Amino acid sequence: MSASAIGTRPTPLRRRRTRAALPVSVIVAGIVALFFVVAAVFPQALAPRSPLSIDLLNTLSGPSASHWLGTDDAGRDLYSRIVWGTRTSLLIGLGAMAVSLVIGIVLGFASALAPNWIAQPVNRFLEVLLAFPVLLLSLLFVALLGPSAPSLIIAVGIGSAPGYARLIRAQALGVRESGYVEAARALGHTSRTIFAQHVFPNAFRPLVALVALGIGQSVVWASGLSFLGLGVAPPSSEWGVLLNAGKSQITTAWWLEVLPGVAIVLVALSFTQLGRYFQDRSEGITR
Amino acid sequence: MTATTVASTRAAPTPGADRSRARARGLLLLRRLGSAVFVLWGTITVTFIVLSVLPGNRATIVLNVQSGQTTVRTAAEIAAVDRQYGWDKPVVVQYFDYLLGLLHGDLGVSWQLKRTVGSIIAEQFGPTITLAIASLLVAWILTIPWTLWTAGRGRIRGSIGSAVETIAAGLPQYWVGIMLLLVFAVNLGWFPVLGGTGFAGTVLPVFTLAIPLAGFLGQATRTEFDRAVRQPFVLSARTRGMTESGVRSRHVLRHALIPGITLSGWAVGSSLSGAVLVESVYGRPGLGTVLVSAVSNKDLDLVMGIVILISFVYVVVNLLVDVIYTIVDPRLGGTR
Numbered sequence: 001m002s003a004s005a006i007g008t009r010p011t012p013l014r015r016r017r018t019r020a021a022l023p024v025s026v027i028v029a030g031i032v033a034l035f036f037v038v039a040a041v042f043p044q045a046l047a048p049r050s051p052l053s054i055d056l057l058n059t060l061s062g063p064s065a066s067h068w069l070g071t072d073d074a075g076r077d078l079y080s081r082i083v084w085g086t087r088t089s090l091l092i093g094l095g096a097m098a099v100s101l102v103i104g105i106v107l108g109f110a111s112a113l114a115p116n117w118i119a120q121p122v123n124r125f126l127e128v129l130l131a132f133p134v135l136l137l138s139l140l141f142v143a144l145l146g147p148s149a150p151s152l153i154i155a156v157g158i159g160s161a162p163g164y165a166r167l168i169r170a171q172a173l174g175v176r177e178s179g180y181v182e183a184a185r186a187l188g189h190t191s192r193t194i195f196a197q198h199v200f201p202n203a204f205r206p207l208v209a210l211v212a213l214g215i216g217q218s219v220v221w222a223s224g225l226s227f228l229g230l231g232v233a234p235p236s237s238e239w240g241v242l243l244n245a246g247k248s249q250i251t252t253a254w255w256l257e258v259l260p261g262v263a264i265v266l267v268a269l270s271f272t273q274l275g276r277y278f279q280d281r282s283e284g285i286t287r
Numbered sequence: 288m289t290a291t292t293v294a295s296t297r298a299a300p301t302p303g304a305d306r307s308r309a310r311a312r313g314l315l316l317l318r319r320l321g322s323a324v325f326v327l328w329g330t331i332t333v334t335f336i337v338l339s340v341l342p343g344n345r346a347t348i349v350l351n352v353q354s355g356q357t358t359v360r361t362a363a364e365i366a367a368v369d370r371q372y373g374w375d376k377p378v379v380v381q382y383f384d385y386l387l388g389l390l391h392g393d394l395g396v397s398w399q400l401k402r403t404v405g406s407i408i409a410e411q412f413g414p415t416i417t418l419a420i421a422s423l424l425v426a427w428i429l430t431i432p433w434t435l436w437t438a439g440r441g442r443i444r445g446s447i448g449s450a451v452e453t454i455a456a457g458l459p460q461y462w463v464g465i466m467l468l469l470v471f472a473v474n475l476g477w478f479p480v481l482g483g484t485g486f487a488g489t490v491l492p493v494f495t496l497a498i499p500l501a502g503f504l505g506q507a508t509r510t511e512f513d514r515a516v517r518q519p520f521v522l523s524a525r526t527r528g529m530t531e532s533g534v535r536s537r538h539v540l541r542h543a544l545i546p547g548i549t550l551s552g553w554a555v556g557s558s559l560s561g562a563v564l565v566e567s568v569y570g571r572p573g574l575g576t577v578l579v580s581a582v583s584n585k586d587l588d589l590v591m592g593i594v595i596l597i598s599f600v601y602v603v604v605n606l607l608v609d610v611i612y613t614i615v616d617p618r619l620g621g622t623r
Contacts, residue, residue, distance in 0.1 A: 025450070124325070124329070125329070127322070127325075127326055127329070128325075128326050128329030128330055128332075128333055129333070131326050131327075131329070131330050131556075131598045131601055131602055132330065132333075132594070132598055133556045133557045133559070133560035133561075133597065133601065134557075134560070135557075135560040135561065135563060135564070136560040136594055136597055136598070139560075139563070139578065139582050139590075139594070140334065140337055140338070140590065140594055141337070142582055143338065143581070143582040143585060143587065143590045144337060144338060144340070144341055146585075147583065216457070220459045223459070224459060224460075224461055224564055227461050227564070227567070228563065228564065228567055228579050229579070229583065230579065230582055230583060243461070243462075243465070247568075250465070250468065250469065250473065250480075251473050251480065254469050254473070257465045257469065258465070258466065258469065261459070261461075261462035261465055261466070264459055264462060265457070265458060265459065265462060268457050268458075268459065269453075269454060269457045272453070272457050273453075276453075
């Protein structure tokens, strides 16, 4: 069409083919994500030193050969602390993701597919929830439940649920209006069969991408709350806790603030990148 | 998501009479206003319900927070506090009392600071809203040249542009804050480490919020820019002999800004809540700092007041964006 006349962009067909050949950014993201998953499952394999062992001769020492990422004010090895903290951080992210996905699926499907007398109120309720920024809704639940790892999971999960509900709703609406559902209806299938065989699987498949996107974001929010002192308590080496602990030494020991943050950023970016990739590949997700 | 909704709802302009169009627009604005009022009421109600299921006895929490102890309180002590705050009444009555109070501008009393929530908010709102609005402005100032420079100019520049946006949008605000603080305050010494609310102390917090925000705005703008640059009106502008940069900045950019402006309502809300983190990084006074201490001390009336205020700003800004649209671009009316 007019694309050749203006000459700005390759045709969609060619773009599709290049996507199939795994872009470099996705490979890198996959490796980074894999590293953190291994760190979460087998921390001792990556960091043999204990995250709690104190080395009073080497307090607040910068990155060196013996302490790759430096030490904190009690001489604890920062690299070990970050690696051992991975499990807590990722588990909280995973848990929060699960919570918000369940809520999102229930509310999203209800508002898109349920009979009107259910769908309308659910829709209104969603509209209200969407008026709370994620962090604010999470803070509300932290205020209610008190600071701890389980309450972080619930708070961040509920906080990010409305956004997912909206995406799932759009997805379900798209599937409901599609040709194959209409065909199934014309063939005389019951609405239950249509939901189980057509609507649910097709609306659900793109959610794989959402899971990857969501874990990264949940880790960011949960660490943010821990950074504020409203999440996991200090003996843990969850990344937000590390950031919070290093705050007072920011002028003398930069590594305590920068490096745990790098871990958070790497997790967020790599999972987001993977999520995007799945999202682009699975057809028909509404963005 | 917003980009696609906005684009797909552009119906062809109907040639009807001006008066009926004005009436339709008025009705539309009224409906928007109605739904904004509904959402506001909803946020107040949700907040109230969430905080009223607080586990444990409220009066005990108040007494313990005020005295700094954790002990079991006698029935007489609890009854006194309950009466003072009206907690001896049924929850439904408390709810209507709270709503009535809100209508009179009464947000309750902070247990911890022993002052009215209204006065605390009035005092702390200024620095925080300044931060939110300034960061939105800076985000746009970063986004527009970046989009003009990278979008719709071939694959390599486009993918560099969008990679930078993806990374910027994915950066946690608190970490951006830490990095800026380390580089520009600790190492270079251009700005104070503990800034306060003056101009010098505001620059770094503003950029902290603006950088991730610019990433989001840039993503939305780029999608629409790439779409708009292939429209027939671009070809027609070129055939009239317009320069490349003229076409891009005068015609294409104008279309590309629409989804980003829609996002601005969301952006103000998210900056206001992001201020919680940023104020903590910079030790800056404001609503966020107050909110964090209120949350950790279970000072619920204060938490409720701030949460409601931020959602209020969010709803009002979104309403304004909607109103501006119906005035500026009549094509967007109705369907959204």
